[in-house]
Amino acid sequence: MIFNYTARDETGKTVAATLEAKDQKEAMEKLRSMKLIVTKITEGKGIVVTGKKKFQLFGGGKIKSDDIIIFSRQLATMIDSGLTLVNSLDILSRQAKSPLFRDVILKLKEDVEISGQPLSTALSKHPKIFSALFTNMVRAGEISGTLDSALNQLASYMEASGAIAKKIKSAAMYPVLIGTMSIGIGLALLLFVVPMFAGIYKEFGGELPGPTKILIFLSNLLKKYFIVLGVILFGGAGALFQFSKTPRGKLFIDKTMLKIPIVGELVRKIAISKVTRTLGTLVKSGVQILEALEIVGKTAGNKVVEEAIEIAKNRVRDGESITKPLADTGVFPPMVTEMISVGEETGELEKMLTKVADFYDQEVDAAVTGLTATLEPLMIGILGVGIGGMVIALYLPIFKMATVVGG
Template sequence: MGRKAKGFEMDLSLLCHQFALILKSGIHPVEGIPMLCEDTVNPKLKKALETIARDVEHGSSLYSAFEAANCFPAYMTAMIRVGEKTGMLEPVLEGLSKYYENQANTRKKIRSAVTYPLVLALFMLGVIALIAFRVVPLFVEILTSLGGQVPVQVDLFILLGNTLKNGFLYVLAALLLLAAGILALSRQEKLRFLLDKLKVVNPITGGIYRKIIASRFSGAMALTLKSGMTVTEGVGLVSGVLENAYVVAKTGEAAKAVSEGKPFWEAVRDTGLFPALFIRLMKSGEKTGSLDAVMDKASRTWQEEADSSLRRIIGFIEPVCVTALSLILAGVLLSVILPLINIMASIG
């Protein structure tokens, strides 16, 4: 697979689409996976598929083989497991193909939205550095020679600039150590649980994240229910699709409540994870005996909702970043340069 995220996701999309076509034509995975290898030019992906083909030929399940390859996202391998268990691998692969194509397109839009503000930020940092290390010291030198007094905010600005200049390597090392510490701690089970919970409950991205969870959960549940599994069996199977320890724990509580006799929609409502409309749809589907169809529809609906919310956020990124950077530069000019110019003008 490509090293870049976009290339990686497009590789996944193409792989899943080709695999679905092979299965649709009636070819068994034992014969089909070597065919995928032949059409793959990326060495890393080709090697992974060769390993999978060998494992499947020796009797391994498709899910186990994909997971053992250690080359694919957890969501993809979890969905392959659902497809394999339910006998619906072909539609699962088609869904994965569309999912990763959308992921690649979304990443492209985000990159496009932040490129201009990033270039502008670098330019403004250069301007501020020029002001801090060249222009302001020159003004201060002239002002001092004329007997003027340097404003307090200018002294603070110079002090901050000198501190960053002299201690840049120390600041960089501290940031790297902090990042490494956070990464190490995030692997601890308790902290990972808290971080996963934060993804769900934070007011900034929590809404979109819950919509994505609703889409994944309902889509996978629809497959399990169509295959004849019970709700309890289905919830246990789809937990890997959710990729969030907090959400998995909550859905586990829902599965336990269902096994004790509580209606599925009530158990899911009590988790507090899903939107109210999602719960109402589940309630309607459970009462009418069409829960599988409702869950399938809900999956598409909430994915569209998540995509729409993400597009709105992307639309705000560029103007907000540009405005913020412009205000920062204006603040520097107003608080530092203009007072110096005014003082020098009065002295002159």
């Protein structure tokens, strides 16, 4: 939902703009976090955004994460060259290939030029496009006078994260494709081919082999209860999907994922890579450690890791260093916490976090490659045994008759 609001900032200046939130309560919370005193807020029309990697606006077109990376790089270069922020945004709006992203950039320019808002405040009005990580790093860059550096770091972070995501997605495509093909071929055999052979065998009469009987029974069962089984299957999948959206469901699924052999270790490595890279990037940009941990927890991608970060954050707030709370959660391996400890002691925490992230990126890459190499022959074997077994069971009576005739 989009809300139009009028508010006063810390200097007493009146600000009128729009904000996206799921309801008015969330909108008010966001405005309070921006240190604005709201005088009026109403539901209105504006940009509607959905999705994670691609963002849908106005019911058509998409903004890709690559667009945001290019935007960050180009804006950093222009600012470093001495161009004003308003001029830079104006140039970028004219260069944008996506007309929808152009509208977003023009809105940013309007908020900065006309409303006099910092870029970070303007970005925070589009949370589905510019994450809390993005907004806070820009804010830290504005405060420290290193906005160009912060934008370049953001682009590098997004590129590194995107590379891992693409690797995982690419590795998952093959098993999904083989699995889909197996199910499709199996259903086609049971629904169309087996009934045809069953009719032929019925005309000939005689006793059928056991495997053939089982195959014909499964075919008849599937044909008779196809709609019922479909409703149960899709209903169950829908219920599971809805459950996975609840906090309890997310926690249950994430805990289960971590316990699955091989896959669980890969999920853990991905989470550690993401957490350490995000935290290192934020600390390097000058974001306070508590605020950084707050953002890291929300972007961890795993509820178990998110809860561990939340526990660590509360203990850091109470005066502890970051190392022991993270170690006590049991989520992070000793090597990770030891390197973080060294980083704290030497004053180079962000460097150590980046080294940990780079190490785990390599671990994830090796694990994904190994998993793909294992899954490929396994999936082919399953396809061969499953479909091949059905075909053999289907032709057993013919083989039997050929043997009898030959005898």
